[in-house]
Amino acid sequence: MARSRRLDQTPFSADILDLTHDGRGVARLADGKAVFVAGALPGERVTAVRTARSRHFDEATTLEVLQASPHRVTPRCAHFGVCGGCVLQHLDAGQQIxxxxxxxxxxxxxxxxxxxxxxxxxxxxxEWGYRRKGRFSVRRVEKKDKTLVGFRERDPRFVADLHECHTVIAPIAAVIPALSALVDGLAARSQIPQIEFIAGDATADFDGVALVFRHLQPLVESDLAALAAFGRAHRFAIFLQPGGIDSVHPLWPEAPSLAFRLPPWDVELRFxxxxxxxxxxxxxxxxxxxxxxxxxxxxxxxxxxxxxxxxxxxxxxxxxxxxxxxxxxxxxxxxxxxxxxxxxxxxxxxxxxxxxxxxxxxxxxxxxxxxxxxxxxxxxxxxxxxxxxxxxxxxxxxxxxxxxxxxxxxxxxxxxxxxxxxxxxxxxxxxxxxxxxxxxxxxxxxx
CATH class of the missing domain: 3.40.50.150 (Vaccinia Virus protein VP39)
Known part of the structure; x- marks a missing residue:
């Protein structure tokens, strides 16, 4: 999308007429040009500021809701509006459908x-706590002296600094801050770009959750020990991915079994x-x-x-x-x-x-x-x-x-x-x- 060099960031008021397919409110400027406003709902009047311009439409984000929709609800997550993992928490569930x-x-x-x-x-x-598969991005931010673990922000150049997430299943939600601390303590903390999670049914060895740590350099023994200890402490299976998909292999337990049952049909799917x-x-x-x-x-x-x-x-x-x-x-x-x-x-x-x-x-x-x-x-x-x-x-x-x-x-x-x-x-x-x-x-x- 072509963007102008100069972006007018003067706040403006707008009436929201519709909702885009990606969950943003639609407003019209005086000249008829469309503006897609993040965080705004149909029927609302908001104050917004532009974040991007193109020939056919502008993009903006909500600064203040002047007149709220009757279908607006308080987002459950403190990261709503920054994290790009979900964009409709402010809309009543029935209206989302x-x-x-x-x-x-x-x-x-x-x-x-x-x-x-x-x-x-x-x-x-x-409505909540349903997501059993996903990928967290990982980024070491030296200026903050911190390793961020989370989904991408709405601006995908950045990783959201998550402390909580209400859409992922409870075992994953409970360890997000611990994951950040775990990676931050590794010698290879700047060489781990992502952690994938997936969950099946619990077994005698672990609670059904598997984490896959992508790493761009070989891990030293202390890092391997820390990852395995994290797996044992939380009863998660830990996998390592030093290269492509075929390089994925278990660290702990030695041979974890991932599977979920479909009881109505007496079927178990291993994966x-x-x-x-x-x-x-x-x-x-x-x-x-x-x-x-x-x-x-x-x-x-x-x-x-x-x-x-x-x-x-x-x-x-x-x-x-x-x-x-x-x-x-x-x-x-x-x-x-x-x-x-x-x-x-x-x-x-x-x-x-x-x-x-x-x-x-x-x-x-x-x-x-x-x-x-x-x-x-x-x-x-x-x-x-x-x-x-x-x-x-x-x-x-x-x-x-x-x-x-x-x-x-x-x-x-x-x-x-x-x-x-x-x-x-x-x-x-x-x-x-x-x-x-x-x-x-x-x-x-x-x-």
Missing amino acids: LAKQRVLRENFERIGHVTPERWLEPLVDR RPLDFIQVNAGLNETMIARTMELLDVQPGDRVLDLFCGLGNFTLPLARRVREVVGVEGEAGLVARARENAVHNGLANAQFFAADLTQDQSHAPWMRAGFDTLLLDPPRSGADAVLRQLPLKGLRRIVYVSCHPASLARDAGYLVNERGWTLRAAGVMDMFPQTAHVESIAMFEKQG
Whole structure:
């Protein structure tokens, strides 16, 4: 974005008319130019100051709320407004859901030119303490004589100096200051850029939480001892990452087992500390149940699950249908999905590694014939594979999305070019307090 050299930082008053898709208020200047105001809500009048300018819009942050929205609430976290981890703590939870529904609806209308026949009730779970996977940035700040551990600030050049976080699960929230002190006491404190956390179910050895310390130089014995002692004290598994993903290895315990159960389907998923798992455990179970409902799975069905990951949907589906085939681009996840199928005694689940953004016309699974199709793609969506798939013979398609724009684009293709009907769609609040919109849509063939 082009920015002018001179930025007028004179405070100004503005009426907030709308909310952007990233959670900022929208105001209009006298000349009609849009201003996106962080910390402001629709219906409010605020005093703000510009933080950036471009040809088409300005950016600003709220200095004072002159007239508050009836939906404004007091943010729970002391770091709100600085930390970029969540941006909607000042908005009532019910209104957050309505805002996310509006984002999905507008994307369907503007990008896909489609409208679902039925809007699904939103799926919600815990509003706080839900996040079981994430990444803390680490930065040694010599001027403060301190090591910062936290999420990036709204200005991503900086790391938020976190003392608390209410969106992460309780065991992680409780140790954020201790993590800062731990790293600050290491000889390699300036060579640790990040700490990843992930949590499964507790075991006899540890409480299910794993920390992965990325380090840019070999660690001395005293550092290794300090990290292992931290793990023992908090019953966390400690992993080290000296290089790429394949370099991750355990420090303590010697061979920790990471896994989480999906009790409704009697499935246990084993994973590695940098694998993708759904962030919100409670919402994940509800999402799987809704997916099965929308697929209308029958005991004799064959289901194709694209972008299947570890088998989060695939293995529960295998408990309900005759056969399910999962396809995933990352070979390591496919290997672990196969291991999970064996671990759970599911012989009717097959897995294939394939780059679903490329030509797969030669793949044996492509034309095997299925009753229903499930897609759970990354933010880029599933247009490449949808344009290749022989959709004839499918009864239903269910699309789980982490990005409403790509879902809307792909829905427009299915409806307007392939003759399917968008029967139902709705949002799922996987990330409360953030502007992130997770959604689900179900399609049936016309006629």
